[in-house]
Amino acid sequence: MAKIRLATIWLGGCSGCHMSFLDLDEWLFDFAEKVDVVFSPVGSDIKDYPENVDVCLVEGAVANEENLELLREARQRTKFLISFGDCAVTANVPAMRNMLGGSEPVLKRCYLELGDEHPQLPNFPGIVPELLDRVRPVHEMVEVDMYIPGCPPDANRIRKAIAPLLEGQTPDMTGRDMIKF
Numbered sequence: 001m002a003k004i005r006l007a008t009i010w011l012g013g014c015s016g017c018h019m020s021f022l023d024l025d026e027w028l029f030d031f032a033e034k035v036d037v038v039f040s041p042v043g044s045d046i047k048d049y050p051e052n053v054d055v056c057l058v059e060g061a062v063a064n065e066e067n068l069e070l071l072r073e074a075r076q077r078t079k080f081l082i083s084f085g086d087c088a089v090t091a092n093v094p095a096m097r098n099m100l101g102g103s104e105p106v107l108k109r110c111y112l113e114l115g116d117e118h119p120q121l122p123n124f125p126g127i128v129p130e131l132l133d134r135v136r137p138v139h140e141m142v143e144v145d146m147y148i149p150g151c152p153p154d155a156n157r158i159r160k161a162i163a164p165l166l167e168g169q170t171p172d173m174t175g176r177d178m179i180k181f
């Protein structure tokens with residue numbers, strides 16, 4: 001059987017979901033035999049999201065223009081897209097800034113009011129990607145095939161979701177560990 005082409009992307013999140021994936025320990029050896037990791041922030045320097053990806057794990061909420069562009073590209077080029085962890089599923093912690101009413105008050109607070117020696121707003125566009133006005137969960141921006149909740153999802157839950165995909169099967173998403181909207 002051909003190896004599964006798997007990608008992972010990291011949007012507005014803390015990387016904790018990726019770290020939880022690494023907690024799969026020795027199962028990662030089985031995983032490596034069945035999967036080609038074709039794009040990932042963990043251990044890969046590939047800059048452009050590739051074509052013909054079988055499965056993509058999306059960590060993090062959609063918080064800025066760069067997140068949105070990468071997510072749309074991933075959706076177009078991926079057969080099975082997984083919203084991975086609570087930031088992706090609900091927007092979670094990154095969405096706390098939504099209560100402040102748009103990106104401008106957030107930028108002012110962070111860069112001007114709390115700035116140390118030379119407070120100034122960042123250079124848009126250019127040095128940092130422009131913030132979206134509201135932080136959003138992944139499914140509000142693109143179609144999602146499966147959700148893996150948790151902050152972070154524990155390793156067993158991740159394995160339960162991924163293992164069937166490696167055998168060409170659809171995971172059972174009916175248990176309390178999985179949700180499908």
Ligand code: SF4
Pocket residue numbers: 012013014015016017059060085086087088092093150151152153
């Ligand atoms: Fe980090 Fe939790 Fe968000 Fe995962 S769901 S990126 S662990 S804050």
